Amino acid sequence: MSSGKIISIHSFRGGTGKSNTAANLAALVALAGKRVGVVDTDIQSPGIHVLFGLDENKMGKTLNDFLHGKCAISEVAFNIGEKAIDAEGRAKLAGKNLWLFPCSIRGREISQIIREGYDVNRLNEGFQTILKELNLDYLFIDTHPGLNEETLLSIAISDVLIIILRPDNQDLQGTAVTVDIARSLDVPNLILMVNKAVPKYDFNNIKKQIEDTFKASVAGVLPLSFDLADNASKDLFSLRYPDHDWSKALRGVADVILAVK
Amino acid sequence: MSDETIISQLKKSFLFRGLPDKVLIELGRKATKRKLAKDAVLMRRGDVGDSLFMIVQGWFKIVAEDANGNELAINQTGPGETIGEMALLDQAPRSATVIASSDAEVLELKQDAFYEILDQRPDLAMELIRSFSSRLRFSTTYIQKAIEWSQKISAGDYSFIENTLTMSQAEGTDEDKASQLLSAFFQMVHNVKDREDQLKKQVENLILQIDETRRRQEFEEITSTDFYADLKEQAKKLRAQRAAQQQNEK
Ligand SMILES: Nc1ncnc2c1ncn2[C@@H]1O[C@H](COP(=O)(O)OP(=O)(O)OP(=O)(O)O)[C@@H](O)[C@H]1O
Ligand SMILES: [Mg+2]
Numbered sequence: 001m002s003s004g005k006i007i008s009i010h011s012f013r014g015g016t017g018k019s020n021t022a023a024n025l026a027a028l029v030a031l032a033g034k035r036v037g038v039v040d041t042d043i044q045s046p047g048i049h050v051l052f053g054l055d056e057n058k059m060g061k062t063l064n065d066f067l068h069g070k071c072a073i074s075e076v077a078f079n080i081g082e083k084a085i086d087a088e089g090r091a092k093l094a095g096k097n098l099w100l101f102p103c104s105i106r107g108r109e110i111s112q113i114i115r116e117g118y119d120v121n122r123l124n125e126g127f128q129t130i131l132k133e134l135n136l137d138y139l140f141i142d143t144h145p146g147l148n149e150e151t152l153l154s155i156a157i158s159d160v161l162i163i164i165l166r167p168d169n170q171d172l173q174g175t176a177v178t179v180d181i182a183r184s185l186d187v188p189n190l191i192l193m194v195n196k197a198v199p200k201y202d203f204n205n206i207k208k209q210i211e212d213t214f215k216a217s218v219a220g221v222l223p224l225s226f227d228l229a230d231n232a233s234k235d236l237f238s239l240r241y242p243d244h245d246w247s248k249a250l251r252g253v254a255d256v257i258l259a260v261k
Numbered sequence: 262m263s264d265e266t267i268i269s270q271l272k273k274s275f276l277f278r279g280l281p282d283k284v285l286i287e288l289g290r291k292a293t294k295r296k297l298a299k300d301a302v303l304m305r306r307g308d309v310g311d312s313l314f315m316i317v318q319g320w321f322k323i324v325a326e327d328a329n330g331n332e333l334a335i336n337q338t339g340p341g342e343t344i345g346e347m348a349l350l351d352q353a354p355r356s357a358t359v360i361a362s363s364d365a366e367v368l369e370l371k372q373d374a375f376y377e378i379l380d381q382r383p384d385l386a387m388e389l390i391r392s393f394s395s396r397l398r399f400s401t402t403y404i405q406k407a408i409e410w411s412q413k414i415s416a417g418d419y420s421f422i423e424n425t426l427t428m429s430q431a432e433g434t435d436e437d438k439a440s441q442l443l444s445a446f447f448q449m450v451h452n453v454k455d456r457e458d459q460l461k462k463q464v465e466n467l468i469l470q471i472d473e474t475r476r477r478q479e480f481e482e483i484t485s486t487d488f489y490a491d492l493k494e495q496a497k498k499l500r501a502q503r504a505a506q507q508q509n510e511k
Contacts, residue, residue, distance in 0.1 A: 003506065124495075147483055156496035169470055176471045177479045184484060185496055213471065 004035075004136040006127060007257060008158035012174025014145040016164045017195040020228070021250070022142040023051035024238040025162075027090075028254040030081070030098040031239070034137040037077070037130050039063065039101040041123070041154055042144040043113055046103035050233045052084045054102055062104040066126055067118040073126040074133055076101045089240030099134060101126075120153045127157065138257070147181065155182055160189040160260055162219070162253070166196045167206050172213070179214050189260050190216050193253055196224040219256040220249040264289065266341075267368075270315050274346045275396055279388045284378065291374035296366050303344070303359040303367070310348030310355045311372040316340050319365020323357045337362065349375045407446075414450060 009022040022038060030036040040048045040063065049059065061075045078084070080098040085091045104110060131139055141154045155161055161182050165171040175192070182190050192214060197206055203221040210218050225246045231237045238247035267289035271277040277285060292315065297303060303321060304310065316339060323336040335357070338344065344359060349372050379385055483489060 003503070121495075124499075149488060152483070152489065152492055156492050157499055173471055173475065176476045177483070180476065180480045181483060184480075185493060186500070188500075 004131040004139055005159040005260065006131070006139050006141065006154075006157055007160045007162065008141045008143060008154040009162050009164065010143045010151060010155065010178065011145055011164040011171070012147070012178050013166075013171055016145070016166055016171065017222075018145070018164055019047040019051060019142050020233060020237065021162070021164060021193065021195065021253075022140050023048050024236050024247075024250055025254055025257065026098060026138070026140045027093055027236045027239055028251060029138050029140075029257060030093060030096040032254070032258060034258075035097040035135060037099045037101065037134060037136050037139040039127065039130070039139065039141050040103045041141055041150050043103050043150070044110065044144055046105055046110075047233070048142045049100065049102040049105065051236060052078075052080055052100050053086055053090060053235075054078065054084065054100070056105060058083070059102055059105070062102055062109075063126075064104040064109050064113055067113065067122055069122075073101070073129050077130070077134065078102060087235040087240070089236040089238075092239045093236075097134075099130075101130065120149050123150060124153060124157060147178065152181070152185075155187060156185045158187055160191060160257060161187045162191045162193055162257075164193050164195050165210075167194055167198075167201065167210075167221075176214070179216060191253075191256060192216050192218045194218060194221040197221050199223045220253040222246050222249045267292075267315070270341055270343060273341070274313075274343045275392055276346050276349070276389065279392050280385060284382065284385060287378060288370060288375065289368070291377070292368040292370040294366065295369050297361040297364070299361055299363050299365075301361045301365075303361060304355045306355055306358045308355045309352055310345055311352065313346045313349050313370045313375075314344045315368040315370070316342050316344070317366040317368060320362045321359050321365065322362045323359050325357060348372065410450075 007025075009018050009025070011018050019040075019042075026036050026038045038048065040046050042048070043064070049055075058078075060078065061071045063076055065071045066073045066076050077099040078101070080090070080100055081093050081096040084100075085094045104113075127139060127141075130136060141158070143151045143154055155178075163175055163178055163182070165175045179190065192210060194206060194210060197203060203223075207218045207221050223245050225244070227241065227244060228237050228246050231240070237244070238250050241247055264286045268282050268285045271280075271285045271288065277288075294317075295314075297319070303314065306325070318340050320337060320339045321344070322334040323338065324332050325335050327333050338359075344367075345355065347353065348355070349370070
């Protein structure tokens with residue numbers, strides 16, 4: 001078994017920015033010289049592959065194949081540092097140790113796995129195998145919103161759980177439940193991250209209120225950004241625009257992850 | 262141009278506002294008519310000015326030059342307006358260039374003609390001094406107010422604003438540029454204050470509210486399943502294994 005860390009990126013509600021955050025954090029950590037994997041466990045609505053420029057043609061074996069017992073997890077690994085450096089931001093990852101484990105984006109395969117289900121234990125075995133075989137320092141898990149079984153699994157086995165929320169009362173309610181679950185499952189490191197904060201608010205005030213509410217630390221408050229939305233998940237924003245406020249705040253979050261013992 | 266038109270036109274200038282109509286008519290008669298073709302220069306910035314112009318018809322643009330010497334229209338003026346009245350009293354150079362933007366006609370009143378009338382009617386000098394001192398007081402009051410308000414703003418006190426708006430509206434009828442500028446400035450301050458208030462309100466609105474009953478219910482729903490119990494057990498084992506592993510590595 002490896003001593004690499006599992007970092008789950010989760011949010012109770014959808015569209016908070018999990019996939020953008022997971023992809024950019026993984027890239028920043030890989031840029032820092034670490035060996036990094038990213039698994040998309042959002043089987044029902046995969047998204048993170050877009051940030052790495054993968055489409056149906058480029059995609060080879062997927063997590064679905066592994067979960068159906070059709071291949072080994074190592075065959076799913078897509079080497080980003082070699083095969084996805086076709087955009088300005090991603091180009092900075094050339095030669096870095098970063099692998100993506102994508103889900104199938106074929107409608108038929110998605111409906112099949114939703115219909116038939118799969119063994120979450122196998123998913124867990126997959127995580128452990130990846131950590132070991134690729135000798136990873138960090139394995140990032142992008143999740144489906146809500147608290148379904150594979151999400152509960154990824155929370156249960158994570159060393160670091162990053163819960164993303166928007167400064168919005170609906171997000172808060174769900175985040176409260178997730179925080180309780182994470183504590184009940186003894187997740188060793190619980191980190192909150194606020195995304196899509198409207199810039200006119202006082203970010204320090206938001207941070208403080210949320211920390212007080214959940215008694216957990218907020219690693220960053222990231223602004224709602226037109227530029228980021230305009231990027232439309234086509235490239236790794238924090239690599240392409242390192243001086244942008246969103247990117248700066250995300251580097252703060254990456255530093256927190258790198259500092260976890 | 263009729264006498265009435267001349268009277269009403271001259272009265273727009275603070276200089277002539279207090280003068281009797283008879284005098285204004287006389288002044289008007291001493292003025293000479295000038296026609297200008299489009300693009301003709303009425304006055305150039307820096308020229309020594311010694312006459313006032315009343316626009317009878319046509320339009321003029323007031324231009325400045327930018328750093329590269331390009332012409333920059335900063336204002337325009339037309340029929341019924343008066344240009345350059347201060348030149349009747351001092352010989353200061355013209356402060357801007359004025360160019361006809363269409364064919365135009367003006368009445369020009371020379372300084373000499375103005376002085377002639379002043380010689381004949383010394384009482385007018387008194388009237389002029391009165392106009393000047395009231396204008397001076399007006400400006401000084403504004404400057405004093407501006408200083409006072411600036412100090413209050415920097416101390417975070419915006420309480421004077423409510424009175425300001427009515428005041429600058431009332432005095433805005435006076436075509437005094439300073440009053441317009443100040444009024445615009447304090448309107449801006451007002452907006453900044455509104456925004457600040459808004460911001461305070463929104464940050465307060467963000468007071469986060471969690472329905473604790475619902476929170477407990479949802480937590481129980483999720484954690485009461487067999488799946489969850491298993492998961493918790495497995496996760497515990499897994500963590501223990503990994504801890505042992507890390508112990509061994511050391
Ligand atoms: N800070 C931000 N400012 C503006 N737009 C953002 C920001 N963060 C993310 N977005 C945009 O919001 C959308 C959702 O982002 P993303 O796919 O990363 O979220 P998600 O949580 O993974 O969504 P889902 O729950 O559907 O998987 C995308 O269009 C993304 O470009
Ligand atoms: Mg996503």
